[in-house]
Amino acid sequence: MDFGLSELQLSMQENVNRFLDEEASLDRVREFAASDHSLAEDIWTGLVNLGVVGVLVPEQYGGLGLSAMDAAVIGECLGNHVTPVPYLSTCVVAPRAIALAGSDAQKDEYLPKIADGSKTIGLALSEACAARGKNGASVRDGKLTGTVSFVSDPHADYWLLADRDRNLHVIAQGAQHLEVKVMPQVDRTRPLCELTLSDTPCDSLTNDGANVLERVLDVAWTTLAFDTLGAAQSMLDQAVEYAMNREQFNRVIASFQAVKHMCAEMAAEIEPSRSLLWYAGYALDEASDDAHLHACHAKAHMAEVGTFVARTATVVHGGMGFTDLLGLHYWFKRIGFNRQYLGGPEWLREQAAIAQNLAA
């Protein structure tokens, strides 16, 4: 019985955190936010050198072949540092989907490029979960037509797209009859765009797309929850640190019980959530029957806790919390993004109910 992070996971986290502390400071994040959102090459290369980018790519394709839980705890570090890289898409969801649904040729084509960091793959999956509006893409004669929104990474080399029948396809940047329109959004660490396709060529993943999509989404939700966990922990740490140094009424504000209790409540919400997320990651890797249920609950519950922490930690900072100067809002917005992206908490709780036959 051992319910905790492994030595390997802890040392990966230590390495990634050390790198991000040094090379992906808030100043660097600001720079990215103000840029055209093309890949942050310096950070990306650092992550490639740490081996992190190929975490889920099987070893035979040049990756580390590690588990979903390993990938998720790395995601926690990125959330902690509000790091603007296409990790969820390129390093977690795409390699899982291609490894599960791709043909041998498709695996040979994409997986080595993911592992060595030479190509990035964005996600066009929003129509497959909690779809908003009537968008979606359909296949006709092996080509895709339609509009898909909230697609990640406008500058990606490829996108992984789920069509209306929940089958998966890879589309290349610059493909014929493909229009990419940036969708400006609140969180500027994770850019979004809309793709308009009209008989656009694509590379369809052939093996049972729909079923694979369900399994891939479980991994995506769990990883997003870990991203929020990391961001929430950072906000709590920043709030405590700020409160220990800020003086009002001739006392550090950390000595006011109202402030102490805000911090205690954040910790009291974060710690059990962390335990839930650990189990969700574990269940994915064990492929246990309750993996889907826990993935839904992990993302939904972490969204609620994240929202609470984001608000409370900001309040502890007083007026400074509200400023761009301090930059706390990058974490606030990161948590807000993770809450809605690929399904908000209400929708996910309904999925959790369905998974237990409590709803149709």
Next chain:
Amino acid sequence: MDLSYGPQYDTYRQELRDFIERHRDQAPRNAPLKSDPAKSWQKLLIEHGYTARTIPKEYGGHGGEPDLLKAQIIGEEFARAQVPGGLGGQGISMLVPTLLELGSEEQKRQFIPPTLAGEMVWCQGYSEPNAGSDLASLRTSAALDGDEWVINGSKIWTSTAHLADWIFCLVRTEPDAPKHQGISFLLFRMDTPGIEIRPLVDMTLAPNFNEVFFTDVRVPKEQIVGKRGEGWFVANAILGHERDSLGDPNATLSRMTRLIELMKEETIGNERIIDNPVYRDRLMKIQARVMSLRFNDLRVLSSRLNNTDARLPRMISKLQGTELRHELEGLAIDAMGETGLMYGASEFLRDGGSWQNQYMYFLGLIIGGGTSQIQKNIISERGLGMPREPKFDQSTTKTN
């Protein structure tokens, strides 16, 4: 990560399940203290090592080796089967561990065996009218007169005082010492002359706790645990255990299972409650929290087994466990609506009225054993390293 307990523990769990099934009928339901069904169930469980498992045989326990996983499995399985485990009560859950740690050999032999057997019932005399959260300011005094302590003062919220044979009691023996260093931990009989018990009815309308008054109560000098003035230390040796046991996630999990069934049975209009998306969403929200606390508990267990740090997850368990349980019971009442108002002898009760009862009872547990606010002080100070509460300040006390 490895959540399996190992094959020998799977066997152990299966044996325990079989045991519970075989003996389920003998399990006492609401049996009074000291009644035969309660005592013989306790005896059976001790024999099989399902309660008092690690307490030495010479003190009436089972004499097993410490084994955290077995202890965990026992907790899980009795909760799952909704069959009472061994006897609880403050004598068994608080005094026995205290004596094992700090009692004299004589005290262990005298008190532990009858307490474990359910023949000697205890109450906990800590809180006073003016010493609740600030327990260390207690004033009940004990002065040495020859070979006896002479006790004067009063206690309040003393659960089961009216049923207890003995009390373990915090008293001030060194009036001139700093407040934490002037307290002693005494044991005495509840039928000692000079003790008066007045029942206090709680909001469940059960006479669960009492006020207890002491007037020149004389107690033999040697009935003290630890030394004079060390009572605060003695009491604190096990306060953490009490906190761990309040809001037990295994019990909450089995209530959750029952709540789902209840929501399938209850209707509003022509619709089952579970089919109503608003109620269902509330259920799912609570379910995620129940799961979180259950895995939190596993994390604490794992940290004990593997010697890793789990201070924060442990510190939050009383706060979150009791508040969540209160909320869960409250959802059941909302699911029943007006049926949830029924009480006492009503023929319309569901599950014997346990939801109404537990809803109120857990409000009591949010307060008892260190209130939620006190827990938040502890979490922020000891968990997050924030400043301690300021010391006594004249200007904030009430003016008469």
